[in-house]
Amino acid sequence: MRVSIDAIGLCGPGLDGWTNSAAILAGRAAYEATPPRIVAPDLLPSAERRRAVPSVRLALQVGQEALQASKADVATLPTVFTSSGGDGSTMHAILDTLAQPAREMSPTQFHNSVHNAPAGYWSIATGSHAPTTSLAAHDASFGAGLLEAASQMLASNAPVLLVAYDGAYPGPLNRVRPIEGSFGVALLLAPSGGIASLSIERVHGVPNGPALDDAFLERLRTHNPAARSLSLLTAIARGVAAEVQLQETANHMLRIAVAP
Amino acid sequence: MNPIEITASAIVTCLGQGKAPTLAALRSGVSGLAPCGFETVQLPTYVGEVAGAGDDLLPPGFDKFDCRNNRVAELALQADGFLDRVAAARARYGAARIGIFVGTSTSGILETEIAYRHRQDDGSLPKGFIYDERHSTFSLGAYLQQRLGLEGPSVVLSAACATTAKAFAAAHRMIEAGLCDAALVGGADSLCLTTLYGFNALCLTSRNPCKPFDATRDGISLGEGAGFVLLEKPSSNDPMLLLGMGESSDAYHMSSPHPDGLGAKLAMQRALDSAGLAPSDIAYLNLHGTATPVGDRAEDKAVLSLFGDQIACSSTKGQTGHTLGAAGIVEAILTMLSLREGVMPGTANLGTLDPDLGATYLRAPQARRFTRAMSNSFGFGGNNCSLIFGAG
Numbered sequence: 001m002r003v004s005i006d007a008i009g010l011c012g013p014g015l016d017g018w019t020n021s022a023a024i025l026a027g028r029a030a031y032e033a034t035p036p037r038i039v040a041p042d043l044l045p046s047a048e049r050r051r052a053v054p055s056v057r058l059a060l061q062v063g064q065e066a067l068q069a070s071k072a073d074v075a076t077l078p079t080v081f082t083s084s085g086g087d088g089s090t091m092h093a094i095l096d097t098l099a100q101p102a103r104e105m106s107p108t109q110f111h112n113s114v115h116n117a118p119a120g121y122w123s124i125a126t127g128s129h130a131p132t133t134s135l136a137a138h139d140a141s142f143g144a145g146l147l148e149a150a151s152q153m154l155a156s157n158a159p160v161l162l163v164a165y166d167g168a169y170p171g172p173l174n175r176v177r178p179i180e181g182s183f184g185v186a187l188l189l190a191p192s193g194g195i196a197s198l199s200i201e202r203v204h205g206v207p208n209g210p211a212l213d214d215a216f217l218e219r220l221r222t223h224n225p226a227a228r229s230l231s232l233l234t235a236i237a238r239g240v241a242a243e244v245q246l247q248e249t250a251n252h253m254l255r256i257a258v259a260p
Numbered sequence: 261m262n263p264i265e266i267t268a269s270a271i272v273t274c275l276g277q278g279k280a281p282t283l284a285a286l287r288s289g290v291s292g293l294a295p296c297g298f299e300t301v302q303l304p305t306y307v308g309e310v311a312g313a314g315d316d317l318l319p320p321g322f323d324k325f326d327c328r329n330n331r332v333a334e335l336a337l338q339a340d341g342f343l344d345r346v347a348a349a350r351a352r353y354g355a356a357r358i359g360i361f362v363g364t365s366t367s368g369i370l371e372t373e374i375a376y377r378h379r380q381d382d383g384s385l386p387k388g389f390i391y392d393e394r395h396s397t398f399s400l401g402a403y404l405q406q407r408l409g410l411e412g413p414s415v416v417l418s419a420a421c422a423t424t425a426k427a428f429a430a431a432h433r434m435i436e437a438g439l440c441d442a443a444l445v446g447g448a449d450s451l452c453l454t455t456l457y458g459f460n461a462l463c464l465t466s467r468n469p470c471k472p473f474d475a476t477r478d479g480i481s482l483g484e485g486a487g488f489v490l491l492e493k494p495s496s497n498d499p500m501l502l503l504g505m506g507e508s509s510d511a512y513h514m515s516s517p518h519p520d521g522l523g524a525k526l527a528m529q530r531a532l533d534s535a536g537l538a539p540s541d542i543a544y545l546n547l548h549g550t551a552t553p554v555g556d557r558a559e560d561k562a563v564l565s566l567f568g569d570q571i572a573c574s575s576t577k578g579q580t581g582h583t584l585g586a587a588g589i590v591e592a593i594l595t596m597l598s599l600r601e602g603v604m605p606g607t608a609n610l611g612t613l614d615p616d617l618g619a620t621y622l623r624a625p626q627a628r629r630f631t632r633a634m635s636n637s638f639g640f641g642g643n644n645c646s647l648i649f650g651a652g
Contacts, residue, residue, distance in 0.1 A: 001437065051514070085397050086418075095369075098453045099376040110458030111515040111640055114365065115397055115418030120641025123509035129526055131507035132643060133430060135415040136397035144415050148430060151437040172384045176391035202413065202439060204356065249414050250405065252356070 001201075003150045005236060006072070006159060006194035009065030009186035011036050011058055012227060013220060017065060025230070025237035033216045036182045043125035051108050052121055055087040058184040059118035059165040060125060066186035067126075072159045078152055079122060079132045079161045082145025084225040085177065086115045086136075088169030095173075118163065141166070142185075142228045143246035143254050149189050150200055159190045164226040180223035185233065196236045199257040207231075207245035207253050232256065261534045263501040263650075264432055265494040267349075270342035271593045272332065273485035273580045274308030278339035283597050289625050291579050291608040293469040293481050298451050299370070305465045307451060308483030308581030310335060325403045327368030327394040333403065333448035336486035346408050349442050349490055359412035359440035360404050361431040362488075363423030363447035365585030367416075368394035370452040400448060412440040416447075418585065420639030421548075422507075423447060424487070425588030425647055429505045431491050441492070448486035449585035455482055462515060470551035470582070471609040472575035473560075473621050477551045483581020487589035500596050503632065503648045504535025510642025517555050517638060521562025524548070524636065527644035528566055531634060535648045539567045542648065543630035544604050546595045548638045549575025550582050559636065560617040567619070574622040578608030588637040592647055595635045599651045602629045 008018040014033045015021040023029035041060040044052060052060070059081060067074055085091070090112045097105050111117070116134035123132065133152070137144035142164045149162035165184040169177050188194075209231055212218040221230040228246060235242040235258040246254045271278065274292030275285040285292070293306040313332050318325060337343055349358060372395045375385045393399050401416040413434055417423050424447040431443035459465045459480060466479035494501060508530060510523035517524065532539060545567070547559055556575075563573060576594050583590050598604055606625040613621060632650045 001439075048514070091369075094454055094458070095372055095376040098373050098457060099379070103453070103457050105454075105457045105461040107458075107461045107515070110454070110461055113454065113458070114420045114640045116420055116639070116641045116643055117514070119419065119509070119643060120514050123511040123642055124513070127511045129508050129511055129523060131429075131530075132419070132509055133417065133426065134419045134643075135417050135430075137401065137415050138392065138396050138398040141398075144413070147413055147439070148415060148434075151433045151439060154437050155433045172379060173391070175384055176389060177396070204411075249411065250402070251411060252413075 001150050001154060002197065002199050003153055003189045004192050004194040004197045005187055006190035007066040007069035007188040008195065009062035011038060011062050012183040013181050022237040025234045031214050031217065041125060044121065048121060048124055053087050053090055053112050055165055055167050056118050056121050058182055059163050060122060062184040062186040063122060063161060063163045066161060066188045070188045072188060074126045074128050076130055077128065077159055077161050078130050079119060079163065080145055080149040080152065081118045081134045082141045082164045084136055084138055084141045084166050087112060088167060088173055092170045092173055139225050140247040140249055141225045143248035147248055147254060153189045157191050159188060162187045162189060164229060166224050166226040181220050183220065183224045183227040185226060185229045197259045201255045202248060202252055203255050204251060205253055207247055209245045261504060263494060263503050264491050265496060265499040265501055266489045266596060267492045268342055268345035268490040269593050269596065270336045270340040271487040271590060272310055272335040272339060273583060273590055274310055274483055275580060277335050279597060283601055285579060286594065286597060286605050287603055287625055289606045289608055291469055293581055301453060301456050303456055303460050304467045306469045306481040308481065309451060310484050324390055324393045325399065327371045329364060329366055329368045329400060329448050329450040330403045332450045332484055333400060333486045336488055342488060345490060350409060353441040355409055355411040357412055357441040358410045359431060359434050359443045360401055360410055360414035361427045361443055361445050362400055362404060363417040363427045363585050364400050364449055365418055365420050365423055366449050366452050366455060367397050367399055369454050370450060371395060373453045404444065410444060419643040420641060421584050421587050422637045422639035422643045422645045423585040423588055425592065425637035425645035426507060428502055428647055429507055443491040444488060445491055446488035446589040447586055449583055450484045451482060455584060464552055466551065469609050470578055471611065472549040472551040472578055472607050473556055473614055473617055474610050475612045475614045477553060477556060479552055480550045481581045483583040485580060485583040485586045485590045487586065487593045500600065500649065500651045503650045504531040504537065506530025506534060506646045508644045512642050515640050517558040519558055521558040523642050523644045524559050524562035524638055525566055527646040528634065531646040531648050542571060542632050542634050544598065544633040545571050545573045546591050546635040547573050547575045548636045549577055551577060560619050563619045569618055569620045571620065572604055572622055573619050574605050574607045576605050588645065591635045595633045596649050599633050599649060602627060604628050
């Protein structure tokens, strides 16, 4: 499968937008692990902006960055949202409420608990009626989402926006699902042109690529499912031909030839 | 789109395990809803509970996956000779060439709800609590990979109540892209406190068995269920085909449908376009029809504007309850059974039709041969999906 990356949006610890982050990932700028800068997306109407939880804001922020860096028409742009488990804070709040005798659940928390909440907010924010897909594949969520987005792009021969996001869960869930940091990435896949082209092959095996140079970023990569994308993003930022491996299921991976 | 064949299917809902009791219920119109006595829930509502879903029924070696959601899925897998059909497909194509495109909205959250009531003094979850294989959204996918020995591309889709209709679309694209030769499509959703108390908080649950399209309808009855199908490139003499599919987004509200059914109409129109069919080619429409005042009205407007009153419509949710993330696959299988067996389902519990609705609603099941049908599934976040099936 051949796809081009037309635009990228990125937000994570010390990674503030694609342009700044590309310089860091390419080794041209120093990395400093500052907290992610998640802003309330100005795309959203005020009521929805109030209701949107941080993971939704993160997903919309990176999606908006990629969209604005491209010429894609949001009205017809299909989206794929991938996340290991959606919004952990909402899940914890609901579980905690249900453990109390009164069980007085918040309607807003309930609708924010659906895995496709970012897809819903995105369509409200952009006014887009385009199809959308929300999926999960645990630690392989980024690889599985990339494969899904690539298959959509090939089916339509038109751009598709992939958004991957994962954030830390509050206690006690963080003990049983130890995700670290908040990380969101958006890749605008297109038939041609753009920042880089990817040739994707699904093969048997588990990734054994090299660790990232920066120890903090490497820990983020291995402890946040969406940040598994950092190996691919690093290859794209360096702007030279490279091979990247991404986990896609328990025993299969994507072998990706990245070309500038 | 290129049509794709549904070569095997299996189902479980409150109407029973397997296609035989399900078909009998479609013919009789009986409802499987009963007053809610689920777990510790104290809400005045009705539910469609799957019999046996509380039993210890996963095969040996699968303990870590043991949760209500995977048990409901297992009850479907064990029905209708489905396990043998999957094994035959695996032998034919190879494990890595069969993908898994399934959905759930609840996953195994019930077990975590119970664990939260038994947190230890330091706030941590009880010893032995398992998250990854039971509650993680992908747990159903991981269970199916191991249970069925499949190694193709595997995702769990989760788009609220449109989830398992959208699974057909994902599978079709992946087969078209050449990444697999066959696909397991479907999913499971199970009763839990989150959905029961959540829909109650939104004032969307009825105190009575839900009454789609009734003048006094006042909300949904939750159900649970699972269904699976095998998709393969057409090869049979008399195939059951997925002919079209359409997806859309409302761009309106997180938990209310667009009042004019804009997203619903778009999904249905796109499904017709993808099949190359006109509205008059469709004989029966299995509606989303959840029995909320707003939802049924919006869907009615969408149907009228696209089909007029010339298409027979019904909602099976008065029989099965709203199975949420499983509604797409459950109603797809009900629609295929209707096509194959020549029975259009009725709308259980429909007494006085809402005079403000204009589409043609079937109250009682009707014995009628027809060749093409559509099934609608709409979810929170304004995610919509319509599927068109054809046979004969």
